[in-house]
Amino acid sequence: MSHGSAGYTPGAKIWMDGKLVEWGDAKIHLVSHVIQYGSGVFEGIRVYKTSAGNQAFRLREHLSRLLGSAKIYRMETGYSLFQLTDACMETAAASGLEACYIRPLVYRGFGNVGVNPLGCPINVAIAVWQWGAYLGADGLEQGIDVKVSSWCRLAPNTMPALAKATANYMNAQLIKAEALLDGYGEGIALNTDGTVSEGSGENIFLVMDGKLVTPALSDSILSGITRNTVLTLANDLGIEVRESPVPREMLYLADEVFFCGTAAEITPVRS
Structure with a gap:
């Protein structure tokens, strides 16, 4: 199985606008706005099997970001944070899964066939x-x-990087595909200022002289939940952290480099 692939999980359910449906019955119209124009926002949340039972990693923070992304794109979901929290756990439980990945998605459905998104219904799926x-x-x-x-x-004035929007990942696909076709596991993107931004789907940290260095939120990066966790842990451990523009050359001078993200977790860069 290639990097990033996920197979169908037998018995898995999908939550669509308040109802659980079978995986194969989760369908939308071919000319839905999200298919034509990428008008959706989403999250990725890992659930871990622990001695205290199944635990979703920072579920509340992920869903808060989801609602924030939807707000940026003027998408009113009609669901509260608490309702979405219950829906995520209900879907995981109904699918009979312990350790798993949850993908909530807010998207514009079938309505206008033009670019104007405002007349399209807002749908939510998990x-x-x-x-x-x-x-x-x-x-x-x-x-x-x-x-x-x-x-x-x-660039920040083209697409809002702080929104985890489906359309942003067309850019990520270019970065990822180029890296894989050139024989690498991942690509590191620069921003339009020429400084380091992030991986195709991960934030990045450098270790230099015992300090952590990472691009700032203004450097065209997603405000990662795992990134925030790394910053919190570093602070708790007394490790100095610098959030600022990272020149490309620092990638070669760093003592260590690692990616972080919900899907990638903590993955070191070897070369």
């Missing part, structure tokens, strides 16, 4: 599946080889 190591099990242990992408991250 899917769950089993998903192993996003960048490969070996990558978690031994690290991955990466390249600096020829593609830049989207």
Whole structure:
């Protein structure tokens, strides 16, 4: 199985606008606005099997970001944070899964066939599946080889990087596909200022002289939940952190580099 792939999980359910449906029955119209124009926002949440039962990692923070992304794109979901929290856990439980990945999605359905999104209904869906190591099990242990992408991250005044929007990931696909076709596990994108932004689907940290260095939120990055966790843990451990523009050269001078994200978890960069 290639990096980032996830197979169908037998018995898995999908929550669609308040109802659980079978995986194969989760369908939308071909000319829905989200299919034509990418008008959706989403999240990715891992559930871990622990001695205290199944635990969703920072579920509330993920769903708060989902609602924030929807607000940026003027998409009123009609569901509260608490309702979405219950829906996520209901879907995971109904699918009979312990360790799994939850994908809530807010999207514009069938309505206007033109670019204008405002007349389209807002739909909400939640899917769950089993998903192993996003960048490969070996990558978690031994690290991955990466390249600096020829593609830049989207400028803040073109697409809002702080929104986890489906359309943003067309840019991510270019970064990812180029890296894989060139024989690397992942790509590192620069922003339009020429400084380091992030991976195709991960935030990035550098270790330099015992300090953590990471691009700032203004550097065309997603405000990652795992990134925030790393910052919190570093503060608790007394590790100095610098959030600021990161020149490309620092990638070569760093003592260590690692990616972080819900899917990627903490994956070291080998070269």
